[in-house]
Amino acid sequence: MTGRLFCVALFCSALFFASAGTSYALGPLSEHHSMGILPHLQKEVGEDVLNGVTKFFKDSEYAIEHGDIEGLMALYSENYTNGGHKKADARKIWERLFASFKDMVTVHNMRIETYSEKTGVIIIRCTGLLLGVSNKDTASGLRTLDNWTNSDHILVNESGSWKLLGTYGKPTKRLWFDKAMQPLF
16 A cells, blocks of 8 residues: 555656646545646636535545445436447446456546536546556556546536536547546546
């Protein structure tokens, strides 16, 4: 666990310095992560939206770190789509990941790109990693399972809760995916 925390701390520090001066911390998402937002966007989106989106990411971090497939899938919209993938496809991928890896954690640098009060849609641009330790080879330690650069996470407010509607970004070949896909982070 100490090696895991060191790697996460090192990467988070690099992301912090790469984005220094661009956002302000809202507080912890989980034991390992925090979220920042540009000051002018805090005013644009409003406190309720900001709290709801922060809750979405806190809940997703918790689910990933604890291997909670039901909690994680509850954060996906029934209308979720990512290329040719639907919510059921994302579930299968997460089930394989949770069955094959432990101590999973994400590291990301996010910023709100746009928000529409009329449609209840917010787009968050993100660069990050999904990390985990193989159940078959724990000695190899933490490894990168997925990565993404400037992908847009599209969230929609459904009955007062933020849900993942889809992800858009440049497709790249990734571990565990038959098609290019970044299921959440």
